[in-house]
Amino acid sequence: xxxxxxxxxxxxxxLIVIISLSLLGFLLxxxxxxxxxxxxFGSPYALIRQQGLGLILGCIAFLGTFLIPPKFWxxxxxxxxxxxxxxxxxxxxxxxxxxxxxxxxxxxxxxxxLQPIEIFKFLFIAAMxxxxxxxxxxxxxxxxxxIPVILLLLQPDLGSTMLLVLIAVGMFFLAGGSLKKIxxxxxxxxxxxxxxxxxxxxxxxxxxxxxxxxxxxxxxSFHMRQAIVAIGGGGFFxxxxxxxxxxxxxxxxxxxDSIFAIVGEELGFIGAFSLILGFGLFFWLVYKTAQHPDxxxxxxxxxxxxxxxxxGQVILNLSAIVGLLPLTGVPLPFFSYGRSSLIMILFASGTxxxxxxxxx
Numbered sequence: 001x002x003x004x005x006x007x008x009x010x011x012x013x014x015l016i017v018i019i020s021l022s023l024l025g026f027l028l029x030x031x032x033x034x035x036x037x038x039x040x041f042g043s044p045y046a047l048i049r050q051q052g053l054g055l056i057l058g059c060i061a062f063l064g065t066f067l068i069p070p071k072f073w074x075x076x077x078x079x080x081x082x083x084x085x086x087x088x089x090x091x092x093x094x095x096x097x098x099x100x101x102x103x104x105x106x107x108x109x110x111x112x113x114l115q116p117i118e119i120f121k122f123l124f125i126a127a128m129x130x131x132x133x134x135x136x137x138x139x140x141x142x143x144x145x146x147i148p149v150i151l152l153l154l155q156p157d158l159g160s161t162m163l164l165v166l167i168a169v170g171m172f173f174l175a176g177g178s179l180k181k182i183x184x185x186x187x188x189x190x191x192x193x194x195x196x197x198x199x200x201x202x203x204x205x206x207x208x209x210x211x212x213x214x215x216x217x218x219x220x221s222f223h224m225r226q227a228i229v230a231i232g233g234g235g236f237f238x239x240x241x242x243x244x245x246x247x248x249x250x251x252x253x254x255x256x257d258s259i260f261a262i263v264g265e266e267l268g269f270i271g272a273f274s275l276i277l278g279f280g281l282f283f284w285l286v287y288k289t290a291q292h293p294d295x296x297x298x299x300x301x302x303x304x305x306x307x308x309x310x311x312g313q314v315i316l317n318l319s320a321i322v323g324l325l326p327l328t329g330v331p332l333p334f335f336s337y338g339r340s341s342l343i344m345i346l347f348a349s350g351t352x353x354x355x356x357x358x359x360x
Contacts, residue, residue, distance in 0.1 A: 028335060051337055057339065058346035070351050070355055074126055075130070084123035087116035090116070091105060091155060114340055122306075128171045136178075149165065149192075163312050167309055209224055224320075227323075230246035230261040238265065256331055257329055286307045292359040317336070
């Protein structure tokens with residue numbers, strides 16, 4: 001009996017959703033970044049020009065996925081993993097790595113700064129797709145996950161660490177890993193996270209802020225409180241595009257971590273909820289792509305891993321902005337400023353679309 005194929009329009013809908021999120025994200029990022037850009041660079045267009053370069057490179061990466069089949073990344077997953085770990089190590093090498101605000105998260109690529117973790121996410125998922133399709137041995141899995149986790153904590157980047165662990169554990173479960181082993185992984189991670197929080201003053205302050213929003217309202221709690229004020233100020237229909245008052249230095253990082261707060265203020269509940277529905281449609285299409293019976297086990301895990309990555313970032317970002325989680329610094333896919341993030345999100349989306357097209 002033949003499996004039912006996706007309708008011919010399935011991949012077209014996915015393509016339209018990807019383009020829509022990319023263009024909407026670009027426009028809203030410009031709107032949110034005007035004041036921040038002017039105050040930092042003396043021009044309201046500085047950040048959007050840089051993001052425009054990221055969008056162009058992202059579109060090239062998106063089209064490039066149609067030249068390289070997904071099975072290539074799966075086949076050479078181990079080599080990709082080693083290359084990705086090397087990139088994470090290079091951020092600590094003087095002259096190559098770039099330190100900003102006490103964090104070692106970037107590489108000097110000459111014409112731009114490169115954030116290796118964005119590349120590593122894709123390479124890690126491809127390697128795990130190959131690994132888990134063959135076996136689910138717990139000790140090697142913990143070893144290959146612990147290496148990048150330690151490097152990320154040293155940068156430090158707790159948000160990306162949490163996301164990487166989420167991806168790894170999620171793929172392990174979807175590949176057939178036992179719930180007992182997953183529970184043991186979770187129990188082993190908790191002490192590591194607590195140590196990472198208590199050894200870092202700024203992380204500890206963020207945790208105190210999360211537990212008590214009234215703690216230090218003009219200091220560590222300022223970011224979260226102002227983000228919630230912005231969202232609440234938007235009401236049902238919002239103040240209108242360009243009419244945000246909170247982006248005038250009230251909400252920090254309006255073009256990156258806090259962009260959803262400005263969206264909520266200007267577009268209101270209707271606009272913010274529509275954005276969430278757009279992400280929901282994208283996730284559903286990716287889920288249906290992963291579930292297609294013509295996919296090999298490796299392709300299925302690859303798509304599920306990419307879904308965990310993008311959906312995980314969305315959940316972590318939105319939850320932090322509305323106060324359900326501590327602030328983590330995780331960008332909102334397609335929307336937050338960040339060239340490395342945008343390029344790799346579009347690259348991942350292109351890979352998903354390619355698998356959807358081959359299943360027509």
